[in-house]
Amino acid sequence: MAPPPLLLLKEISLSFGSKPLLDEATLSIGPSERLCLVGRNGSGKSTLLKIASGEIEPDHGSRFVQPGVTIRYLAQDPDLSRFTTTRAFVEAGLSPGDDPHRARYLLESLGLTGEEDPSRLSGGETRRAALAQVLAPDPDILLLDEPTNHLDVVAIEELETVLKTSRSALVLISHDRRFLETLSQATVWLDRGTTRRLEQGFGVFEAWRDGILEEEQIAHHKLNRQIVREEHWLRYGVSARRKRNQRRLEGLLSLRGTRVQAKQNRIQADVKLTAHEAGEAGRKVIEAHRLTKSYGDLKLVSDFSIRIARGNRVGIVGPNGAGKTTLINLLTGSLKPDAGTVKLGTNLEVASLDQRREKLDPEQSVSATLTDGSGDSVIINGEERHVISYMRDFLFAPEQAGTPVKALSGGEQGRLMLAVALAHPSTSSYWTSRPTISIWKPSTSFRRCWRAIPARC
Numbered sequence: 001m002a003p004p005p006l007l008l009l010k011e012i013s014l015s016f017g018s019k020p021l022l023d024e025a026t027l028s029i030g031p032s033e034r035l036c037l038v039g040r041n042g043s044g045k046s047t048l049l050k051i052a053s054g055e056i057e058p059d060h061g062s063r064f065v066q067p068g069v070t071i072r073y074l075a076q077d078p079d080l081s082r083f084t085t086t087r088a089f090v091e092a093g094l095s096p097g098d099d100p101h102r103a104r105y106l107l108e109s110l111g112l113t114g115e116e117d118p119s120r121l122s123g124g125e126t127r128r129a130a131l132a133q134v135l136a137p138d139p140d141i142l143l144l145d146e147p148t149n150h151l152d153v154v155a156i157e158e159l160e161t162v163l164k165t166s167r168s169a170l171v172l173i174s175h176d177r178r179f180l181e182t183l184s185q186a187t188v189w190l191d192r193g194t195t196r197r198l199e200q201g202f203g204v205f206e207a208w209r210d211g212i213l214e215e216e217q218i219a220h221h222k223l224n225r226q227i228v229r230e231e232h233w234l235r236y237g238v239s240a241r242r243k244r245n246q247r248r249l250e251g252l253l254s255l256r257g258t259r260v261q262a263k264q265n266r267i268q269a270d271v272k273l274t275a276h277e278a279g280e281a282g283r284k285v286i287e288a289h290r291l292t293k294s295y296g297d298l299k300l301v302s303d304f305s306i307r308i309a310r311g312n313r314v315g316i317v318g319p320n321g322a323g324k325t326t327l328i329n330l331l332t333g334s335l336k337p338d339a340g341t342v343k344l345g346t347n348l349e350v351a352s353l354d355q356r357r358e359k360l361d362p363e364q365s366v367s368a369t370l371t372d373g374s375g376d377s378v379i380i381n382g383e384e385r386h387v388i389s390y391m392r393d394f395l396f397a398p399e400q401a402g403t404p405v406k407a408l409s410g411g412e413q414g415r416l417m418l419a420v421a422l423a424h425p426s427t428s429s430y431w432t433s434r435p436t437i438s439i440w441k442p443s444t445s446f447r448r449c450w451r452a453i454p455a456r457c
Contacts, residue, residue, distance in 0.1 A: 006029050006031055007141055009048070009051060011024045011026065011062070012024065012027075013025075023194055027171075031140075033169045035172065036183070036184035036187050038205060041412050045173050046409055069141065073143040075145055078127075087103075087104070091103055093133035102136050110131060123325070127155075135166070142169070146174055146175065152318070160182055163183055284307070285309060286307070288331055288340065289340055292337060332350050360405045360417065363406065365404055366405065367387045378423050396416075
């Protein structure tokens with residue numbers, strides 16, 4: 001007999017305004033289980049995890065936690081602003097009786113000394129500190145929302161090692177497929193507000209999901225045929241007793257209602273990506289000569305030179321904190337070097353996707369973000385398109401037009417930034433820092449995205 005769950009969410013429902021996000025969703029976490037929670041961007045994964053952690057309350061449903069069970073929750077965007085060092089931040093997550101030596105050990109294992117100033121950390125270093133804080137107490141349940149965001153390969157492998165040997169039950173949300181395949185032993189699929197559970201890891205999820213969707217499609221075709229038969233009977237059938245006709249009419253209306261609901265619940269298609277054609281720019285895009293940049297005693301860029309021509313695709317790799325984002329900022333002119341020069345090409349316009357999404361106004365609506373707050377249309381490749389139509393290309397529903405950016409999931413914010421960048425007029429150069437962060441299953445859509453960018457950009 002299976003042991004009772006450490007935590008149980010039952011029939012959880014939650015709406016934001018008129019939009020239902022969760023509809024009688026269930027989540028059961030047993031001792032030492034390793035679950036992955038999967039679903040499309042905006043499906044409510046992070047919200048369900050916040051309900052499990054006790055951070056927010058659902059509209060309906062129940063949350064049960066075994067007495068004495070300890071829970072730690074890793075948010076997508078941890079706040080270290082109140083702390084002077086990473087050690088102070090990590091130790092703030094300890095309870096009385098927790099071992100402070102474990103906190104220091106985890107900091108070192110994840111490549112931090114504990115003396116770092118949180119305000120000077122890279123995205124990867126911030127994520128490492130946040131992981132150390134939730135891992136240090138050795139809780140009964142770990143709820144991890146995108147734990148691999150910003151991490152380099154070495155840090156991800158170290159995290160996998162720590163989690164494999166942990167006694168904690170795990171619930172993982174991640175866009176990193178290999179990470180989920182390595183760690184998960186069961187899969188919870190959050191789809192159209194409800195949850196389905198598979199007692200196998202993420203490696204078999206897609207085949208299982210596709211089977212469910214195929215069965216739904218077959219049922220939908222059967223429903224359509226049944227509606228056609230009923231409509232034919234009511235229109236041409238031999239008149240029978242009035243009550244019988246009334247019952248069949250009511251049944252037909254019910255079938256039509258079922259079909260409408262099924263249509264509304266269908267999973268949306270893939271992202272439709274079209275890059276804005278750039279105006280003709282010069283051959284040279286960027287020429288950097290002997291760039292140097294330091295912060296105090298920390299030298300991030302030293303005597304760096306590069307020439308980037310139109311049509312080039314350049315990848316920048318390196319460990320967390322090496323200065324990758326700093327280098328991008330130097331090359332695009334948004335950060336001044338301590339020494340050296342950067343020359344931009346003629347007629348050059350730059351669009352960038354920053355990993356912290358600081359260019360998004362959290363109070364602005366989705367449609368206003370795309371239109372710069374003016375009108376209800378965008379110009380794509382010289383043609384005017386209604387903003388709602390353009391939103392659909394990036395899997396935003398029409399009713400999300402007035403949704404503030406702060407209410408979007410991390411993946412939805414990533415798609416919004418991509419939509420803004422690809423609609424940027426006369427863009428001759430695209431610069432991205434971790435463009436796939438929080439975006440569910442990014443591989444296929446994003447390969448199409450970058451192939452869609454004109455070769456002269």
